[in-house]
Amino acid sequence: MNLEKYTSEFKNNLKLATPVMIGSLGHLLVGLIDDIMVGRLGPVELAATSLGNSIVFIALSIGIGFSFAITPLLAESDSEGDENKGRLIFQHGLLLTTIMGVVMFVFLFFLKPILYHLNQPEEVVVLAIPYYEIIAFSMIPLMIFQGFKQFTDGLSQTKYAMYATIVANIINVVLNFALIYGLWIFPRLELVGAAIGTLISRVAMVFFIYIVLANKEKFKPYLIRLKFNEIKKEVLKKIVNLGFPTALQMLFEVGLFAASVLLAGTYGAFSQAANQIALKLASTTFMIAVGIGVAATVRVGNQKGLKNYVELRRIAFSNFILVFFMMSMFSVGFLLLKDILPLAFTDNLEVIQIASSLLIVAALFQLSDGIQAVVLGGLRGLQDVNIPSLLTFMAYWVIGFPVCYYLGTILKMESLGIWIGLLTALTSSAVMLFFRFNYLTNKLIHKNNGTT
Template sequence: MEQTFTIKEKMKQLGIIFVPILVTQLAMFAMSFFDILMTGNYKSDHLAGVAVGSSYWIPISTGISGILLSITPIVAQLIGAQKKKDVSSSVLQGIYVAITLAILIMVIGALTLPTILNRMNLEENVRHVAQYYLISISIGTIPLFIYTVLRSFIDALGKTRTSMFITLLSLPINVILNYLLIYGKLGFPELGGIGSGIASAITYWLILVIAIYIIHKKRPFIHFGIFNSFPRASIKKWKEIILLGLPIGLSIFIETSIFSSVTLFMSKFGTTVIAAHQAALNFTSFIYMIPLSISMALTILVGFEVGAKRYKDAKSYSYIGVGSGITISLVTGILLIILRPQISHMYSNDLAVIELTMKFLLFGAFFQLSDAILAPIQGTLRGYKDVNVTFIMAIISFWIIGLPIGYILANNTSMGPYGFWLGLIIGLAIGAITLAFRLLIVQKRFSLQESEQS
C-alpha cells in the first residue's frame, strides 16, 4: 500500500483493495450459495435440512472467524508504523489461536448437536440431513480458521488479489464436488445435502494448502518469514488478538445468528416456508458481499493510515467507502425487485417455494440500504481498533429491538413469517444510525489528537 494525497488517488486505492476482496468474498460465499442452489434442485427436504444446518454453521464459523479477523488491523497498523519485524509473531500466534478455537468448537458441537436437533420440530429426514451436513462440514473447521488468519495477513499487506486468486482456484473444485456428491455422479454416492457439506470441507483444506505454499514461497510474503520458525504460545499476544477480535467476532455472530434464529423460529410454518426463506436469505446475503467487501477494505486502509498517524486520510477513506456502499446498494436493491421471478426459479422447481421466495425477496431488497451504511462504518471502526461499541449496538439493534418486533409481527399479525423480515429491517436501520454517530465521535477524538501533535 502507498500513501495517497487526493480524493482521486484514494478512490483508486480503495478500488485496488476492494475489487479483489469482493471477488474473494463472492467466491467464498459461492460455496454456500451453490450448496443451497444445488441442494434445492435435488429435493426440498434436503434444502430444508441444509438450511437448518447452515443456520448453526454460518453464525458459529463466521463468528469465530471474526475473532481471527483482528489480525487484519493488527498487521495493517504494524505495517503503517514500519514495524514489519513484529508481523510474523502476530500471524503465528493467530494460527495457534485458530487451531485452539477450532478444536473447542468441534468438541462442543459433538456434545450438543444431537440434543439441539432432537428438540426442534423437524421432519425426520430434515433432521438427518441437518445433522450429517454439520458433521461433514466440521471436518473443514481447522483449515478454515487457519486460512482466515493467513488471509487477514495477506489482505493487511494490501495484496488482496492474492486472496482472490486462491479462492478462485478452489471454487470450481467445490462446484464439481457438489455435483458428484449431491447427485451421485460418476460412481460417487448420492448423498444429497450431506454431500454438499463434505464438498465444502474438502475445499477448505485445499484453500489452506494453497495459501501456505504462496506465503512460504512467493514475494512479498516470503520476506516476513512466517513459517521459518515457530515460537511458543504467547499469552500477551493471545490476549491482544482475543481482546480486539472478540467484540468483532461477537458482533458478526450476533448479526449472522439473528438470521439463523429466524430460520429456526420459522420451523413452525413448515418445510416449504423454511426452504423459501433460506433461498431468499441466501441470495440477499450474496448481495451483502458488496458492502461487506467495502467494510473489509476500509479496515485495511483506515488501519494503515491510523498506524501512520494520518488521521485526516483515514477520515476521507471512511466517507468515500460509505458513499460508495450507498450508491451500489441502491442499484442492487432495484435490480433485486425487478428480477425476483428469475432469482426464485434458480432455487427450486416447486411452485409453492418459488411464490414464497419472491415475497421474501421483496423484503430483502430493503435490507440493502441499511447494510450499505452499517457494514462500511463497522469496517472503519475496526480500522481505528474501536470495536466494543459496535458489539453492544449489535446486541441492542438486532436482539433487543429487531427480533422481538419481528416475533410480534409474525405471531400476532397477518404478516406471518414476513414479520420476521420486517423486524430485521428495522434492526438494521437502527444499527446503521447509531454506529454512524459512534464513528463521528471516534473521528473527532482522533482529530483532536492530530491537532495536539501538530
C-alpha cells in the first residue's frame, strides 16, 4: 500500500476537523468548569446538576444526531454547485431542527416527574427540578444553532461554528461566576444561576453565528428565508430519512455509556467515581475522533456529488488512517499516565487504583472508538444510515451490554468488567461498520466502471 497517497490528505482533513475538535473540547471544558463551580456549593448541588443533565444529555444526543443529516446533503449540493438545492436543504433542515428543539423541550418538561423515581435523595431532586426546567428550555436555541452548524460544516466552513462556540463558552463562564455566587450587582442564584448562564449563552450562540453568516457574501443566497409555498415534502422526507437513523445511532451509543454509569453505581461509590473519571478522560480524546468524523462526512459527501468514487474511497481511508495514528498516541498516553491522570480528580487511593485499571482498557478502545466514529462519518457522507443503525444496535446492545453485565455483575469484575464490555461493543461496531463502508465503496466503483 502506498501510504503517501493517504497521508497527503491529512492537511486537508485537519483543516476541516480542527475547528470541530476545538468547539467540542470547548463544550467539555465549560462542562468541567460548571462542575467545579457548582461543586463549591456542596455535594448535594453537584449531584442535582448531574441528575438533571443525565436525562437532558440523552435527549440532546438524539437531537444532535438528527441534525447530522444536514451536513452530507449540503456537501453533495455544494460539490454540484447547486446553490438553490443547498438553500432548500438548509432552510428545511433549520425548520426541522427548530421543531425538534421545541419537541425536545416539551418532552423533557413532561418527563420531569421521572426525577422523583430514580432512587435519588429528596433534597437532590428538589434542587434539580428548577435547574432541569431551564436547561430543558435551552434545547430550543441549541437545536437552532445545530441547524446553522451542520449547514456551515456541509459547506466546509467549520470555523464559524467554532467561533460561536468559543464566544458562548466565555459568556457561560462569566455569567456562571456572576449568577451562581452573586457577584457585583447580580443576585446569588446558585444552581438556577448556572442554568440561566447556559440558556443565555446558547441564545447568544445563535445570534452570533447568524450575524456572522449574514455578513458573508458566500452565505447570503442560502439565508433567503423559505416561503410557505417553497416547503417541499420530498426535501423534508429526505432529511428525516437520514436524520432519524442517525439519531438512533447516537442513542444506542450514549444509552450504553449511560447504562454503564448506572451499572457502576450498583457496585458502590468508589466504583462509580472511578468509572466517571475514566469516562471523562475517554470523552475528551473522543472529541478528536468527532472532528475527523465530520471531515470524513463532508469530504465523502463532496466526492459523492461529483460521482468520483475512487477519490471518495481514497479520501475516506485517509481519514481512517489519520484517526488511527492520533488515537494510537492517546492509547500510549493513557498507558503511561494511568496512575497520574486520576490524581487530577481525586486523592482517594482506592478510586485511583480502580480508575487506573479502567484506563488500561480505555487505552485499548481508543482505536476502536476513533475508527467507528470516523467510519460512521464516512457512511453519513454516502447517505447510508439505515444498515449502520442496525449494526450499531447489535454492537452496543446485542453484544456489548450483555458482556458488560455478565463480566461486571455475574463474574463480579465490577467496573473493569463493564469497561471490557465497552471495549467489546466499540470493537464490534468498528469492525462491522468498516466492512459495510468497504463493501459499499467497492460496489460503487465497480458499478461506475461498468457504466463508463
